[in-house]
Amino acid sequence: MATPVAPAGGARNGAGPEWGGFEENIQGGGSAVIDMENMDDTSGSSFEDMGELHQRLREEEVDADAAAAEEEDGEFLGMKGFKGQLSRQVADQMWQAGKRQASRAFSLYANIDILRPYFDVEPAQVRSRLLESMIPIKMVNFPQKIAGELYGPLMLVFTLVAILLHGMKTSDTIIREGTLMGTAIGTCFGYWLGVSSFIYFLAYLCNAQITMLQMLALLGYGLFGHCIVLFITYNIHLHALFYLFWLLVGGLSTLRMVAVLVSRTVGPTQRLLLCGTLATLHMLFLLYLHFAYHKVVEGILDTLEGPNIPPIQRVPRDIPAALPAARLPTTVLNATARAVAVTLQSH
Amino acid sequence: MDLEIIILSEVNQAENDKYLLHKPTDNEKTYVFLPGESQGQGSLVGCRLWGHTESDTIEDEPPLLEELGISFDHIWQKTLTGLHPLKVADGSIMNETDLAGPMVFCLAFGATLLLAGKIQFGYVYGISAIGCLGMFCLLNLMSMTGVSFGCAASVLGYCLLPMILLSSFAVIFSLQGMVGIILTAGIIGWCSFSASKIFISALAMEGQQLLVSYPCALLYGVFALISVF
Numbered sequence: 001m002a003t004p005v006a007p008a009g010g011a012r013n014g015a016g017p018e019w020g021g022f023e024e025n026i027q028g029g030g031s032a033v034i035d036m037e038n039m040d041d042t043s044g045s046s047f048e049d050m051g052e053l054h055q056r057l058r059e060e061e062v063d064a065d066a067a068a069a070e071e072e073d074g075e076f077l078g079m080k081g082f083k084g085q086l087s088r089q090v091a092d093q094m095w096q097a098g099k100r101q102a103s104r105a106f107s108l109y110a111n112i113d114i115l116r117p118y119f120d121v122e123p124a125q126v127r128s129r130l131l132e133s134m135i136p137i138k139m140v141n142f143p144q145k146i147a148g149e150l151y152g153p154l155m156l157v158f159t160l161v162a163i164l165l166h167g168m169k170t171s172d173t174i175i176r177e178g179t180l181m182g183t184a185i186g187t188c189f190g191y192w193l194g195v196s197s198f199i200y201f202l203a204y205l206c207n208a209q210i211t212m213l214q215m216l217a218l219l220g221y222g223l224f225g226h227c228i229v230l231f232i233t234y235n236i237h238l239h240a241l242f243y244l245f246w247l248l249v250g251g252l253s254t255l256r257m258v259a260v261l262v263s264r265t266v267g268p269t270q271r272l273l274l275c276g277t278l279a280t281l282h283m284l285f286l287l288y289l290h291f292a293y294h295k296v297v298e299g300i301l302d303t304l305e306g307p308n309i310p311p312i313q314r315v316p317r318d319i320p321a322a323l324p325a326a327r328l329p330t331t332v333l334n335a336t337a338r339a340v341a342v343t344l345q346s347h
Numbered sequence: 348m349d350l351e352i353i354i355l356s357e358v359n360q361a362e363n364d365k366y367l368l369h370k371p372t373d374n375e376k377t378y379v380f381l382p383g384e385s386q387g388q389g390s391l392v393g394c395r396l397w398g399h400t401e402s403d404t405i406e407d408e409p410p411l412l413e414e415l416g417i418s419f420d421h422i423w424q425k426t427l428t429g430l431h432p433l434k435v436a437d438g439s440i441m442n443e444t445d446l447a448g449p450m451v452f453c454l455a456f457g458a459t460l461l462l463a464g465k466i467q468f469g470y471v472y473g474i475s476a477i478g479c480l481g482m483f484c485l486l487n488l489m490s491m492t493g494v495s496f497g498c499a500a501s502v503l504g505y506c507l508l509p510m511i512l513l514s515s516f517a518v519i520f521s522l523q524g525m526v527g528i529i530l531t532a533g534i535i536g537w538c539s540f541s542a543s544k545i546f547i548s549a550l551a552m553e554g555q556q557l558l559v560s561y562p563c564a565l566l567y568g569v570f571a572l573i574s575v576f
Contacts, residue, residue: 116488120489122555123554151489151558158562162569162572170576
């Protein structure tokens with residue numbers, strides 16, 4: 001018999017959400033049978049009744065508490081009566097106002113949707129902008145258009161991070177205080193955001209027509225040249241090749257950025273200041289990136305291919321090892337120095 | 348935890364076991380009477396300690412795996428979708444967030460790196476967490492409908508499977524020659540193509556597959572960097 005127990009269900013509904021599922025399952029399953037009427041237990045204090053009784057008592061208690069709370073004077077921080085009511089209302093209002101302000105600020109600043117329009121691009125657009133970033137335009141008489149998007153620059157910065165990581169790994173760079181990943185990300189993002197802000201500040205001083213977003217986009221696309229140069233020269237370790245690429249590719253992307261800025265600035269001094277700063281920083285950054293992680297490789301190679309150094313090497317006192325042994329009187333040299341001198345002489 | 352009492356009804360013993368489940372309220376003492384098995388009144392036999400979630404009979408309970416939300420068939424389907432780059436992805440399979448598979452794959456990746464002598468579980472989990480966060484932000488900005496973090500993490504995790512092939516190859520052979528470079532590039536392309544294909548079909552972003560696959564390629568490239576060096 002699958003009669004659902006009405007009193008049990010009724011009593012349990014007040015207890016909480018866990019009891020609702022029980023009732024549903026009874027109707028669906030048919031195997032959970034509670035047939036209290038047919039129970040032989042006639043002691044009068046059946047479990048169902050006990051449970052029901054307890055539940056009812058508890059509900060009454062809760063109701064009594066609630067009623068008592070309402071009937072009370074409504075103490076608020078020890079102040080009874082009218083004062084308590086007033087202070088509670090004031091506190092409530094302050095809380096509401098504070099909450100409204102906080103939620104407004106949060107929705108304004110933490111809303112990632114502000115950046116949504118800057119990521120609305122097509123692959124063809126990104127491709128054409130990448131190629132255009134290497135082509136300087138000569139027309140500086142009227143302001144040149146800058147695409148205000150952030151997808152391309154962000155991807156280029158991440159690409160630079162990846163190339164830098166690859167370079168660090170191939171050159172066996174060891175960073176003692178920090179991680180390789182952290183250093184690479186810090187360097188690239190620091191350059192992109194920091195130099196953009198600095199040039200934007202200078203542009204503000206020089207009265208140039210450029211917004212922060214445009215500056216970020218311009219500098220971001222300018223890193224395309226850096227990516228190409230570093231990708232090639234981290235794998236082919238030739239200094240001459242690097243200098244050639246540095247001037248050619250780095251120079252082209254710098255010229256492009258300079259041309260855009262010149263077209264948006266009035267006055268020779270201002271143009272010189274702004275463009276000179278940008279060109280210097282951009283070219284020097286490429287130089288730094290190449291040599292910071294390349295030097296380690298060179299250092300290791302020199303050590304491995306240098307002259308044979310004896311395993312135990314004791315430095316002689318006050319006697320420079322570079323001097324030929326014949327010049328020094330033999331009585332001055334001690335045994336160690338003599339041994340070193342002999343070794344040096346043999347080479 | 349409350350004490351849940353099971354009482355066998357004397358009336359319908361012949362049929363399937365019928366239980367009365369009674370949840371006593373607090374401070375209530377209850378006794379269990381089991382006919383035929385009890386040792387007299389007052390004995391506590393057949394009592395089960397249960398939490399509040401289970402309130403049904405044993406037969407009506409859903410299977411454990413179903414309750415936990417782990418469906419092997421779905422896991423297998425998603426794995427196949429991640430592995431087969433040319434198979435058309437069904438956008439709806441990524442609606443349910445399943446992180447069990449990706450966790451296992453990350454663990455397997457770390458284990459294969461361990462076989463090659465690199466103890467870098469921390470890097471694997473750290474990079475995957477940060478990478479998932481980055482992809483989540485980017486996809487939310489680029490798509491009309493948003494994507495949940497769990498969905499992004501699940502897709503990226505399932506498409507990590509070819510990378511495990513690369514790292515297991517690295518156990519025996521070194522990946523620093525020309526063969527290694529070509530293999531690495533191929534595997535990165537495979538992983539990012541699969542991931543972008545699933546994202547595109549789930550978020551209806553036709554025409555932007557290259558834009559989605561490039562950041563995925565960068566992320567998987569970092570994993571490949573760990574495998575190779």
